[in-house]
Amino acid sequence: xxxxDIDMGLSIVGISLKMGLxxxxxxLYLLASVVGLAAGLxxxxxxVENKHWYVSLLLVMQAGLMGVFSSVDIFFxxxxxxxxxxxxxxxxxxxxxxERRYAAMEMTxxxxxxxxxxxxxxIALYAQSGLNSFDMITLKMYLTAHPLGEIVxxxxxxxxLIGFGILVSLFPFHSWAPRGYAAAPxxxxxxxxxxxxxxxxxxxxxxxxxxxxxxxAHYGSTILWLALGNVILIGLITMTxxxxxxxxxxxxxxxxxxxxxxxxxxxxxxxxxxVMLMFAHGLSVxxxxxxxxxxxxxxETDEMPSMGGLFGKTPILCGFFVAATMASVGxxxxxxxxxxxxxxxxxxxxxxxFAVGAVLGIIISAIYGLRAVARIFYGDQGETVSxxxxxxxxxxxxxxxxxxxxxxxxxxxFPRLISDDVNKxxxxxxxxxxxxxxxxxxxxxxxxxxxxxx
Amino acid sequence: MSPDYGTYQTFADANQWLAIWPEISYxxxxxxxxxxxxxxPKLKHALVPRVALFGQAVLLIxxxxxxxxxxxxxxxGDILQFSAFGNIMRVFFAACALCTSFVxxxxxxxxxxxxxEFYHILxxxxxxxxxLVQSGHFVMxxxxxxxxxxxxxxxxxxxxxxxxxxxxxxxxxxxxxxxxAILLFGIVLLYGTAGNPLLExxxxxxxAFSDIGHFLALNSHNYVAIIGALMVLAGVCFKIAAxxxxxxxxxxxxxxPTPVTALLAVASKASGFIVLLALVMGPxxxxxxxxxxxxxxxxxxxxxVGNISGVGQKNVKRVxxxxxxxxxxxxxxxxxxxxxxxxxxxxxxxxxLFVYMLASFGVFSVMAHVSREDDSIMMLEDYxxxxxxxxxxxxxxxxxxxxxxGIPPLAGFIGKLLIFxxxxxxxxxxxxxxxxxxxxxxxxxxxxxxxxxxxRNPEVDPIHSTLYIPSRSMRIFMTVVTLLTVVIGLYQxxxxxxx
Numbered sequence: 017x018x019x020x021d022i023d024m025g026l027s028i029v030g031i032s033l034k035m036g037l038x039x040x041x042x043x044l045y046l047l048a049s050v051v052g053l054a055a056g057l058x059x060x061x062x063x064v065e066n067k068h069w070y071v072s073l074l075l076v077m078q079a080g081l082m083g084v085f086s087s088v089d090i091f092f093x094x095x096x097x098x099x100x101x102x103x104x105x106x107x108x109x110x111x112x113x114x115e116r117r118y119a120a121m122e123m124t125x126x127x128x129x130x131x132x133x134x135x136x137x138x139i140a141l142y143a144q145s146g147l148n149s150f151d152m153i154t155l156k157m158y159l160t161a162h163p164l165g166e167i168v169x170x171x172x173x174x175x176x177l178i179g180f181g182i183l184v185s186l187f188p189f190h191s192w193a194p195r196g197y198a199a200a201p202x203x204x205x206x207x208x209x210x211x212x213x214x215x216x217x218x219x220x221x222x223x224x225x226x227x228x229x230x231x232x233a234h235y236g237s238t239i240l241w242l243a244l245g246n247v248i249l250i251g252l253i254t255m256t257x258x259x260x261x262x263x264x265x266x267x268x269x270x271x272x273x274x275x276x277x278x279x280x281x282x283x284x285x286x287x288x289x290x291v292m293l294m295f296a297h298g299l300s301v302x303x304x305x306x307x308x309x310x311x312x313x314x315x316e317t318d319e320m321p322s323m324g325g326l327f328g329k330t331p332i333l334c335g336f337f338v339a340a341t342m343a344s345v346g347x348x349x350x351x352x353x354x355x356x357x358x359x360x361x362x363x364x365x366x367x368x369x370f371a372v373g374a375v376l377g378i379i380i381s382a383i384y385g386l387r388a389v390a391r392i393f394y395g396d397q398g399e400t401v402s403x404x405x406x407x408x409x410x411x412x413x414x415x416x417x418x419x420x421x422x423x424x425x426x427x428x429x430f431p432r433l434i435s436d437d438v439n440k441x442x443x444x445x446x447x448x449x450x451x452x453x454x455x456x457x458x459x460x461x462x463x464x465x466x467x468x469x470x
Numbered sequence: 471m472s473p474d475y476g477t478y479q480t481f482a483d484a485n486q487w488l489a490i491w492p493e494i495s496y497x498x499x500x501x502x503x504x505x506x507x508x509x510x511p512k513l514k515h516a517l518v519p520r521v522a523l524f525g526q527a528v529l530l531i532x533x534x535x536x537x538x539x540x541x542x543x544x545x546x547g548d549i550l551q552f553s554a555f556g557n558i559m560r561v562f563f564a565a566c567a568l569c570t571s572f573v574x575x576x577x578x579x580x581x582x583x584x585x586x587e588f589y590h591i592l593x594x595x596x597x598x599x600x601x602l603v604q605s606g607h608f609v610m611x612x613x614x615x616x617x618x619x620x621x622x623x624x625x626x627x628x629x630x631x632x633x634x635x636x637x638x639x640x641x642x643x644x645x646x647x648x649x650x651a652i653l654l655f656g657i658v659l660l661y662g663t664a665g666n667p668l669l670e671x672x673x674x675x676x677x678a679f680s681d682i683g684h685f686l687a688l689n690s691h692n693y694v695a696i697i698g699a700l701m702v703l704a705g706v707c708f709k710i711a712a713x714x715x716x717x718x719x720x721x722x723x724x725x726x727p728t729p730v731t732a733l734l735a736v737a738s739k740a741s742g743f744i745v746l747l748a749l750v751m752g753p754x755x756x757x758x759x760x761x762x763x764x765x766x767x768x769x770x771x772x773x774x775v776g777n778i779s780g781v782g783q784k785n786v787k788r789v790x791x792x793x794x795x796x797x798x799x800x801x802x803x804x805x806x807x808x809x810x811x812x813x814x815x816x817x818x819x820x821x822x823l824f825v826y827m828l829a830s831f832g833v834f835s836v837m838a839h840v841s842r843e844d845d846s847i848m849m850l851e852d853y854x855x856x857x858x859x860x861x862x863x864x865x866x867x868x869x870x871x872x873x874x875x876g877i878p879p880l881a882g883f884i885g886k887l888l889i890f891x892x893x894x895x896x897x898x899x900x901x902x903x904x905x906x907x908x909x910x911x912x913x914x915x916x917x918x919x920x921x922x923x924x925x926r927n928p929e930v931d932p933i934h935s936t937l938y939i940p941s942r943s944m945r946i947f948m949t950v951v952t953l954l955t956v957v958i959g960l961y962q963x964x965x966x967x968x969x
Contacts, residue, residue, distance in 0.1 A: 025963030028814060029891050098878035109925035117925050124917050129910045136890070136906060143894035
């Protein structure tokens with residue numbers, strides 16, 4: 017359903033502002049609003065310099081995010097992404113933590129390169145279709161009826177894969193992420209890691225894969241291998257991190273690997289699962305960055321070995337942190353479970369070998385997650401904890417955490433809240449892929465799904 | 471009546487003076503300024519800049535409202551060609567001159583330089599630019615070009631007490647004269663071959679664009695003519711600072727007074743591009759088999775050299791110079807796309823020139839405010855903490871640089887987008903690859919500048935350079951330029967006439 021269609025003056029090249037939502041974008045739109053609410057709440061109660069600028073940049077970012085997922089015009093899809101990205105750079109540069117100038121510069125150059133490459137891919141898609149339209153729906157209808165040649169599809173898909181891959185930190189294009197997130201102020205990290213980063217995957221799911229099915233088929237195994245690199249290699253790197261925020265940065269890189277694998281299977285379960293995981297991961301990683309900032313401000317360090325024993329002083333913070341860690345590992349009851357579960361089903365079905373690697377990733381993430389909990393909250397009180405007056409989460413910090421937590425639990429218990437719409441949209445977007453019930457059937461009998469699919 | 475009188479009558483009828491009212495008005499305004507100086511010697515410091523600004527503003531508005539009305543006349547025996555396109559460029563140069571006057575206002579006042587002459591020459595240059603881009607005859611082209619160039623020699627060395635300015639003027643003079651000589655020699659070669667009665671299609675007027683085009687179509691492999699055409703193009707490439715004709719840029723941009731640097735970077739470059747377009751798609755169209763690969767190569771070189779020399783550059787004026795070279799490279803891609811038969815490329819180029827003008831003048835007007843006695847030695851570090859010291863200047867600078875870098879949602883991004891789309895339609899994939907590479911490299915110096923101005927570096931004490939607090943009129947001017955950059959980036963409907 018279209019909400020609007022406004023000519024912005026670029027109709028000469030077929031660009032007009034069209035906004036609307038389908039099941040896939042609805043889920044991410046919802047994610048943007050929930051994380052945005054939490055990040056905003058956290059920002060307005062925080063004590064930053066020039067808070068009015070900080071909050072207004074955050075709102076610009078939020079506007080961009082809402083625009084990304086509601087754009088039907090591919091140009092504006094890209095445009096709003098940049099709209100949200102620029103404030104991120106500025107916020108890191110001005111309000112960031114350690115190495116902020118370096119991190120801001122690195123992230124800007126790296127992500128601009130990614131954005132530029134994906135822009136090339138988008139323009140290539142537009143130019144090759146010969147339609148003079150950037151409208152996603154028109155393009156989809158036309159290209160389904162008149163598919164592009166295989167080589168053209170492969171080349172455009174390669175451009176989009178590299179461009180989007182950089183933006184989502186697909187291995188080996190991930191190195192900007194940990195440093196950038198470690199330096200970013202909390203609200204910016206929440207919005208970027210939680211929502212904005214999903215732009216690339218969303219682009220793959222909504223634009224690249226349905227319009228260029230041959231390209232996906234051609235590069236499917238490449239994506240799988242790279243994504244396995246995300247899960248295993250980055251997972252191992254994550255385990256060695258002692259810096260809390262950097263560890264979270266790496267872990268968010270790692271979890272994106274699962275979603276890429278889901279897209280590479282090119283099945284309705286895999287793609288639906290990727291969307292579910294994007295939604296759930298956005299919530300859990302935002303919650304983790306929020307809590308990491310709360311911890312960092314209390315202990316005045318991000319080094320986990322020098323913390324310890326925080327549980328005695330901040331039980332509520334500990335509770336939230338454990339919950340968020342569990343959610344990100346994929347414990348049943350949290351939204352992440354459904355995403356990861358359907359992904360594993362689809363990966364197992366398509367490439368059993370990779371499924372083994374993916375499950376190994378779960379173990380890795382459980383190890384680093386639990387070890388982080390143990391280092392921060394249990395054991396003897398570290399030197400940064402013992403000699404300080406440390407209070408538990410204040411109401412202003414609890415509020416955004418509760419918002420995210422409720423969303424995680426709600427979708428964890430009633431995945432149908434979003435999975436039905438995602439399912440419908442995925443099966444409409446991918447008529448070629450076989451449709452399988454994502455969540456509800458597998459609640460009852462996990463093996464049933466796999467059987468049914470075959 | 472004698473027959474001679476009839477001939478004169480025809481000539482007189484052909485001279486549709488009304489068709490060049492904008493150029494005449496600029497000339498009159500320029501003379502008026504000199505007259506005012508003589509009539510009101512005591513008031514001249516207050517009066518002349520105001521008259522200049524006001525007159526230009528009125529002319530700009532008049533030109534902008536009549537952008538669509540093209541005179542259906544052939545004037546002066548077709549040495550001028552009127553088109554809607556020419557009208558748009560008139561608005562462009564009028565706007566350039568107005569912006570330069572604003573930037574000059576603060577510069578001349580601060581350095582206590584005579585103002586009347588500056589505005590006078592500036593207005594003459596503006597009129598010459600307008601004639602240059604509408605010329606349809608090599609005589610007109612050369613005369614207009616020399617009017618511009620000689621005026622610019624004076625303007626570049628205008629700051630007589632500054633050695634940097636004098637050095638820049640000297641260097642510009644030497645290299646400008648060389649390029650003029652090359653251009654002229656090329657014209658002569660064309661004249662000689664096209665006027666050769668032994669060759670097929672010999673021209674009755676071997677200097678008119680249309681006649682030369684006709685001649686070249688029949689003799690597209692005549693070596694002398696080709697060499698002539700290439701020499702003409704080389705002279706034009708000097709104007710747009712395409713590699714390898716860019717060597718003058720660094721020193722001249724650095725030494726010239728800031729408003730003149732702006733004029734060189736924007737108006738001079740734009741006029742070069744329009745002339746280039748008029749030539750390669752006009753008389754030299756039959757030579758496209760040579761000019762297209764040649765310009766493609768130049769585009770790649772220009773993008774690479776411009777951007778790579780920008781990295782690590784610390785002097786702000788040189789940064790603007792190198793960035794200007796890089797922008798010439800992107801525009802050359804547009805030219806090549808247009809030569810490949812993509813009609814929208816011309817709109818892309820015009821749009822790009824306008825947004826480049828807005829962004830550049832935003833940056834240059836900040837540069838005029840942040841400065842020490844000699845503004846040719848301003849470094850990136852001198853901009854440390856600008857946002858904190860003066861949020862207004864910091865914002866204008868960041869938005870201007872962001873637009874030059876092509877960061878959405880600023881207008882510069884739309885300009886690049888249109889160029890890229892045109893290039894894609896023309897199938898110039900290799901050029902696009904280099905353009906993307908160039909854009910990514912350019913982020914490092916544009917963002918390095920923004921970083922210096924906006925992100926505080928606790929380890930380094932900022933050098934607090936003398937900040938001139940912008941006056942009210944400057945504030946209005948800078949706000950308009952910056953707002954336009956943002957608004958055009960978001961809503962291109964406001965400039966639909968360009969698209």
